[in-house]
Amino acid sequence: MNNEKEFRDFMLHAHERFVKHLSIDCVIFGYHERQLKVLLLKLKTLGAWALPGGFVSFDETLAQAAQRILEERTGLNKLFLQQFHVFGDPGRSHRTAAEIGFLSGQANMVVANDHWILARTISVGFYALTEFSKVIPKVDLFSELCEWRDVDRLPKMIFDHRQIVNEALKALRMQIYHQPIGYNLLPENFTLPEIHDLYETILDKKIDRRNFPKKLLTLGLIKKLNKQKKIGAHRSPFLYKFNKPRYEKALKEGIVLVF
Template structure:
């Protein structure tokens, strides 16, 4: 956002955005048995937050969430799920230091009665992706956009730690109702690889015999006539998602209940 754009946003943002309503995105990244979350470090401050933004007047909620997701990751058409609305009266209170910090970055005064400083209700969305494919991009108010392990997330601004907690709950619940993995695994994968994915997301051990049986019985993955060479006497068969059945399961839901 350029300086002239910033001035226009602060003083005339009501022409472009809905007031008191925002979107916060919890972007989960998976890679080699690690689950991470994408966070922004505020410019000139030791504060961290989730990627988020406001909703344009003529924009749907899903379009706004997709735009924010693409701006931060460089990726599009990722799995995106609305999971909760956060509206506690004091959730977005800004201190005098916060306001001074914003003004120092924007290089303009923000009127005390400005809608940006009032209570804001946030709609939470989560997404999942293979994080090695992401090119993290900070926004105008941030110095960094980096991945953090799900088990070592720093103290975040406002109620963003709660938003991450609720997003993780939703992801784990959803994984029992919808297949998660198309954006997280290679096009061809082994049963141990998809097993490790589900164990990492759920943070619990899964039976190595019953787990693949359940996935195969649902028909959302299928065995290929190919094997992956990973060492002496180790050449497990490769599998891939049946995209038609996968999309149908996403739309209609399934019961995995691991």
């Protein structure tokens, strides 16, 4: 089985290619049907879920490593990516006997106590915003499933990964007041109700439907198109799109939004 060879190679030699004691975990956000979602991996055999992650090779920057990991799991590149916290407590990445057994089995080798994979690892957390429909989830070497999960109904997760998701969410909610959000979460053209729902979902908070567009419009972040969307049995809402130059400027210089 090819997987065993790959796995064995990873366990034996990965530490020669990568910066030791350091990993990256990505919280990949997506938005679909009024739900904020995170892309998770279900680990083979163990059943617990994990964040997409990986190691940093010697010639990569942290951001490059995160982009690579992100691309491997989603098929997308040049995503919005933000470093938000480092998780480095001793014991955060402690592996259970079951996990060590799993690793030994997959690699067909004995994982000794001093094996590099059991050493204390510091993980840099990045979060990414993606357009749900464009993501093609892809499993990695360790997992049997790669799926979107609702942020408010997370399954059992390994290590401190649930805490990492919560920290990412906190950082995202902080960002929403200071930088525009949505370019990477919505399709290119979207309606006012759609972006309104997105903001309500992320902030988990009601925002007045009639006042909401004013804020984005006066900042010039979105512009109205002459097209409408067919949504069935109701009045057709107009389509909007982001004003990219202003959006980029606001990303760089920051804005102040109050909801």
